[in-house]
Amino acid sequence: MSTSQTVQQLQAEWVTPENFRRYGQVISASQDGKAYDAEDAKLNLQNGIPRFYIMRLQGRGRKFHNITRHVQCTQCLGSLEGKDWFIAVCPPNNDVNEPALENIAAFRIPGNCFIKLNQGTWHAGPYFEHEAVDFYNLELSDTNVVDHFTHDFIKSHQLEFEMV
Template identity: 50%
Template structure:
């Protein structure tokens, strides 16, 4: 379990430092999959990305991203698609995540309250909690597949710029993009501390 390394009061918000967890198929299981290199000729199986691209036209493209330092205050999820992200060249990058919290509309009847929100995209969800945020370090020839609704912040990285391949849908960022702002809603900013170890 990942816990904050240090929490300091720094107006106008709290700064929560988190040490990254190395992304492996086991450590990332609650959020999606880590896909590693496999021998050529292997048949499709459970270690391959289990994709859902059925709600639109797939879009596979390369993103050029600049100035994404190791901190974040917003986190996003996509309710209708699995998303795959990987760095070109296998360089180290980081991703903040929270497990999916989408709620079935049937379950919200009579229970609507401050803890259940209707997204502008039309679905219902429970806002992510500060204590549930995890940060993963992704390195080498691997990529991550995010489950439906997995909250994610990033890619984040130390160099000035990096390129990433991204598999989602053509309109994901237009019609399926729900964001939670931790600074506005929880008064919190997360900072990734690569050189510290979480307490036991």
């Protein structure tokens, strides 16, 4: 049995509200005082205590083999200092414990917006080529303890991905 792994390239598209709709929302700046509408993040944080924090990541590159989902809450991510970044996503399929390979997509996120991931959306990232990036992250206080389901593509398919 061969244990060599394949690296599959994913072409990263610049994120837009339209091309990201299947996975969540893209949230951009709006005027102060604007009434709540469809352009605002539709959050589900009712299953625990919301946690909003800044996470510092270093030397991430663009390769991954693990992908994760959270089924109890939405999650919001955005970079500080205007730095662009990458994320790979796959639509929710909460009846199955493995993302559908054919539905994995990669996006490049500019530093002037954030994304909201729908509940159950598989995601790998943030990734980037900068030395370090600070990200704001909104999820539940115990998301990474009780609602963190990860699939390892090396174990299942001897597969690694690279966002290009």
